[in-house]
Amino acid sequence: MKNYVALIISILTLTSCFKRNYESELIKSPTGNFEIKTTVNRTDKNADNYADVIIHIFDIKSNMVTLLNTGVGDFSKWSVGWTKIGDTIVLQSSDIGNKAWIISNNKPIEIKMTDNLNNRAEFLKSQKYD
Structure with missing residues (x-):
């Protein structure tokens, strides 16, 4: 039994040493004008x-067009996507709360969260984690 426990601990230790950076698939906006992908530097x-x-x-x-550092840490649950209509990026974060940005002149502009945006953020989270 000790050998199995030692083997499992060794495997877990070795696999944790090989963390890789994260890169999502491209997600097209509903209008087709933009795409986003997310990355995380884990190394x-x-x-x-x-x-x-x-x-x-x-x-x-x-x-x-540009990069947007969301301020979210990868150690928490998070998800990113678009609203159903338009070019609004929605972020759900258990770290810093939900956020949204519109794209104006190829720059993300943070906007105030509404009930609809918060509902969309929670939907995106449920799609990723449920």
Whole structure:
């Protein structure tokens, strides 16, 4: 029994040493004007963005327009997506709360959360974690 416990602990230790950076699939906005993907730097602890959830925003021609550091830590539950209509990015975070951005002149502008946006954020979370 001791050998099995030691083996399991060794495997868990070794696999935790091989964390990889995270990169999501592209998610197209309902209008088709933009796409987003999220990344998380899980390997370079010296970087300013270590464990931060970063949203990459792309235009209709798949050119990266800008990056948005959400301020969310990867250690918590989070999800990102679009509203059902328009080009509004919605973030659900158990770390810092829900946030939303509209894209204006190729820049994300944070907007005030509404009941509809909070409901969308919670829906996105349920799609990812339930």
